[in-house]
Amino acid sequence: MPEYTIETPPIIALPIMGTDRLFPVRRVYCIGRNYAAHAIEMGHDPDRELPFFFQKNPDNLDWSGEFPYPTQTSNVHHEVEMAIALKSGGSNIPLDEALDHVFGYALSLDMTRRDLQGQAKKMGLPWEIGKAFERSAPIGPIHPVSDIGHLDQGSIALSLNGQKVQEGNLNQMIWKVPEMITYLSEYFVLAPGDVILSGTPAGVGPVNKGDEMEISIQGLGSMIIKVV
Ligand code: MN
Numbered sequence: 001m002p003e004y005t006i007e008t009p010p011i012i013a014l015p016i017m018g019t020d021r022l023f024p025v026r027r028v029y030c031i032g033r034n035y036a037a038h039a040i041e042m043g044h045d046p047d048r049e050l051p052f053f054f055q056k057n058p059d060n061l062d063w064s065g066e067f068p069y070p071t072q073t074s075n076v077h078h079e080v081e082m083a084i085a086l087k088s089g090g091s092n093i094p095l096d097e098a099l100d101h102v103f104g105y106a107l108s109l110d111m112t113r114r115d116l117q118g119q120a121k122k123m124g125l126p127w128e129i130g131k132a133f134e135r136s137a138p139i140g141p142i143h144p145v146s147d148i149g150h151l152d153q154g155s156i157a158l159s160l161n162g163q164k165v166q167e168g169n170l171n172q173m174i175w176k177v178p179e180m181i182t183y184l185s186e187y188f189v190l191a192p193g194d195v196i197l198s199g200t201p202a203g204v205g206p207v208n209k210g211d212e213m214e215i216s217i218q219g220l221g222s223m224i225i226k227v228v
Contacts, residue, residue: 012058014085014106015141023085023103023142025058026193030081030110030131031180034199035172041202051175051183054127056110056197062135066228069209070133073113078207079200080158080166080215082151083108084177085142089190098178101190105151107140107215107223109158110197114206137197140215140223152176154218156201161212168201170217175199 013022031053033039036046070076087103110131117130151170158166175183180196207213207227216222 010059012061014061014139015063016104017141017143018147024193025061025195026191027188028056028058028061028137028195028197029053029184029188030056030197031175031199034174035168035201036174037168037172037202038200038204039174041204046174048174051180053184054131056132056137058195060132060135060137061139061195062137063139063141064135065138065224066226067109067111067138067207067213068135068228069207070111070113070136073115075113075115075206077112077114077204078158078160078166078213079110079112079204080156080217081108081110081197081200082106082156082170082217082220083139083142084180084196084198086181086190086192086194086196088192089185089194091185091189093182093185093190095178095182098181098185099150101181102145102150102177104142104144105148105217105220106142107217107220108197109138109213109215109225110200111136111138112204138225140220143220148219150177151217151219156217157215158203159214159216160205160207162214165205166201166203172201173199
């Protein structure tokens, strides 16, 4: 067996609630504008247009409870989202089988360099520079479906320094969990270890060093992330 010529990159693996086992991550897909009120606040028509996705890198996931303020920006926004972790995948997954592929759900944040994302949008450029930066996806432990079932309703919220600024309900998603899985599987081959961030409700806004974000989703508890 040939040896690698450089240090091998680590496998990114998320803690699983109530176990000492880990969930290895393959890819991270994120949907844009999946709550009507957030689409409106970003200046878009909330009508059900086709969904669109971008990706973060697996090693952007971070479960330390700290979010280091990133470089090259002066406007970093919080976006609380529910993460969906897949245990299996495939292509052209039928809608009525989509949920069978879900391993579990987790609290997460799609932290965004909004100024850089805005420039990219204006110039028709890709979003990575605004979205897929170091530690841009704080995430909590995965709660297995075998413990908590599937989540299709319940509050999703973010408090900044004790004040609730983002609030919505999972049932307000424009594209529901099974629909996102089916749609993605028509464009990509989904596989075990894929994670989908399912969009953010209204109320996104900037964070500063020293801020404390508390994110919560009914059924997944809550988690505090400090901006450092
Ligand atoms: Mn988002």
